[in-house]
Amino acid sequence: MGAKSVQELSISDQDLPQNYIYKGSDFGLLDASLPFMEVPIIDFGLLTSPSSSIEELEKLRSALSSWGFFQAVNHGMEITYLDKVREVTEQFFALPQETKQKYHREDDSTEGYGNDMIITENQTLDWSDRLFLTVNPQERRQLRFWPEYPETFREILNEYTMKLQVMTEVLLKAMAGSLNLEENSFLDMFGEQLQALIIARFNFYPPCPRPDTVLGCKPHADGTALTILLQDKEVEGLQVQKDNQWYRVPVIPEALVINLGDQGEIMSNGIFKSPVHRVVTNKERERISLAVFFIPNSDKEIEPVNGLIDETRPRLYKKVKDYVSIYFQYYQRGRRPIEAAII
Ligand SMILES: O=C(O)CCC(=O)C(=O)O
Ligand SMILES: [Fe+2]
Numbered sequence: 001m002g003a004k005s006v007q008e009l010s011i012s013d014q015d016l017p018q019n020y021i022y023k024g025s026d027f028g029l030l031d032a033s034l035p036f037m038e039v040p041i042i043d044f045g046l047l048t049s050p051s052s053s054i055e056e057l058e059k060l061r062s063a064l065s066s067w068g069f070f071q072a073v074n075h076g077m078e079i080t081y082l083d084k085v086r087e088v089t090e091q092f093f094a095l096p097q098e099t100k101q102k103y104h105r106e107d108d109s110t111e112g113y114g115n116d117m118i119i120t121e122n123q124t125l126d127w128s129d130r131l132f133l134t135v136n137p138q139e140r141r142q143l144r145f146w147p148e149y150p151e152t153f154r155e156i157l158n159e160y161t162m163k164l165q166v167m168t169e170v171l172l173k174a175m176a177g178s179l180n181l182e183e184n185s186f187l188d189m190f191g192e193q194l195q196a197l198i199i200a201r202f203n204f205y206p207p208c209p210r211p212d213t214v215l216g217c218k219p220h221a222d223g224t225a226l227t228i229l230l231q232d233k234e235v236e237g238l239q240v241q242k243d244n245q246w247y248r249v250p251v252i253p254e255a256l257v258i259n260l261g262d263q264g265e266i267m268s269n270g271i272f273k274s275p276v277h278r279v280v281t282n283k284e285r286e287r288i289s290l291a292v293f294f295i296p297n298s299d300k301e302i303e304p305v306n307g308l309i310d311e312t313r314p315r316l317y318k319k320v321k322d323y324v325s326i327y328f329q330y331y332q333r334g335r336r337p338i339e340a341a342i343i
Contacts (some may be wrong), residue, residue, distance in 0.1 A: 005129045006115050008097065010206035020125050021213045037067060037240055037247035041255070044075040044167065047174040061178035064260055068273035069240055072228075075167055079254040084152075085160050085230060089288045091150040092131060093204040102143040104144045105132065110328075112145040119328060127214045127281050129204045135161045135292075136198035137208045161198055161292055164228050168196075168294050171226065171258070176305075179271065185305045186267055190225070190296045197295040197324075204288055205237060208281035214289070216279035223327035223337060224261030224293040225302075231257055235287040241276040249277075261329075262338040263296060266317040269304035274338065298322040 007018070007093040040063035043224045046056035063070040092100070105112030111134060116126040131147070134140045135157065146151045172186040205216040216237055231238060231251055238257070249257060265274040279289075296302055303319040321340045330337035 003115060005091070005097065005100075006127055007129055007204065007206045010208065015209055016214070017125075019123070020127055021210070022124050022215050022218070029329075034246050034248050036250050037069070037242070038251060039252075040067065040070040041252075042070050042072050042258075044072050044170065046074075047170055052174060052177060057174060057178040057194040060174055064175065064178075064268075066270040066273070067240065067242060067260045068265075068275035069249070069257065069277075071252050072167070072258050073208050073252075075256055077163060077256075081199060082230060082254065083233065085156055085290060086149050086233060086288065088153045088156050089202050089204075090291055092147050092153060092202065093129065093288065095147075099149070103131065103147060105145070109261070111142055114244050117328070124218060125217075126217050126279075127205060127208050128165075128216050128279070129206075131200075131202040133157070133202075134197070135200050135201045136165070136196060140197075144288065157200060161200060164292050164294075165196075165198065167228065167256075168226060172230075175268075175272070179268070179308065181305060181307045185307065186225075186264075189267055189300060189302055189305075190294075195297055197293075197297060199228075199293040199295065201291045201293065203279075203291065204286065205279065205281060206286050207283055209283065211283055213279040216281045217336050218331075219276050219278040219279075220331050221274040221276050221336060221338065222259065222261035222291075222293065223263065223324050223331075224295050225263040225267065226294045227261055228292045229257040229258050229259070230292075230296070232287045232289055236281070236283045237279045237282070237287050238289070239278050239280060241278075247277075261293070261295075262341070263302050263320070263323055265338065266302055266320060266341055267305055269308040269313060270316040271308060271313075274335075295324060298324065316343060318343055 042060055046053040100113050103113040105114040110132050113131045115129050173183045176183050176185040208214050233253045236251050239246045243292050260274050262274045301319045301321050304315050309315045318341050327337045
């Protein structure tokens with residue numbers, strides 16, 4: 001049944017297993033003296049067409065082409081609702097270990113509860129336990145991995161991801177609008193009516209005895225088109241890289257953190273960035289987050305939108321299909337999967 005959960009490791013007096021020690025050369029700067037990112041805050045209410053504000057679209061374009069990250073406010077979900085989503089996440093991870101094991105993922109599969117998937121020898125493991133659930137398309141749901149406790153878990157996950165789906169449609173249209181493209185240019189790449197693969201990844205980061213050498217999540221860029229992240233309400237940990245410098249992503253309890261993934265960068269012909277980010281650990285407090293991944297259907301070919309290719313901006317990426325399948329292999333070897341798509 002595989003290794004101990006990170007949660008169990010965090011409370012055992014056993015020495016820290018060596019494979020959690022991060023060996024990359026880019027560790028170093030884990031202290032709080034790192035600068036905060038100058039986080040672009042986008043008012044979602046102003047993005048909704050047909051009256052979307054030119055100014056807000058310009059802010060969106062600028063955020064996605066510099067950071068690849070922004071914080072979304074006025075997205076239609078009250079903070080009390082976001083707190084409910086956080087609460088069921090905390091409640092799940094607080095269940096007794098035997099109960100959580102009921103939802104344990106198989107060693108060779110991502111779906112379910114468990115810690116970092118082991119793909120290569122010598123791989124550094126992330127200091128986190130996760131619950132990974134496919135939400136959409138509905139027929140791909142594997143309900144045996146969906147917690148039955150807390151009782152509202154399934155209902156909230158279903159409802160929350162439906163709300164995010166609506167946001168994603170608005171966002172994809174606004175992204176196109178911000179580049180003067182036809183409104184459905186990005187949306188169409190997902191397939192009919194956003195028939196996206198939607199995956200929810202609940203992350204749990206227990207306190208870590210060695211935050212100076214252990215990461216909650218290794219540096220990576222997401223393989224998605226878009227990711228919508230609900231951060232812990234109080235505990236910071238997410239950092240983003242820009243021009244070889246790491247920045248802290250501030251906690252804004254009522255906001256959703258949105259970032260572009262590799263497939264979003266490919267569609268935009270490199271105008272929008274898929275940012276490298278990581279999660280650091282701390283000694284005192286646990287941290288939770290919920291990342292929801294929006295991924296074009298695996299039978300859809302993804303390529304730069306036509307209107308974004310011209311003499312001054314040649315096509316930068318090849319057509320890719322089922323990008324996710326190569327993604328994990330590259331990631332666990334510490335390479336950027338998007339390299340596979342560069343012309
Ligand atoms: O926990 C976080 O803040 C980020 C998690 C993340 O990057 C991911 O799940 O891909
Ligand atoms: Fe990520």
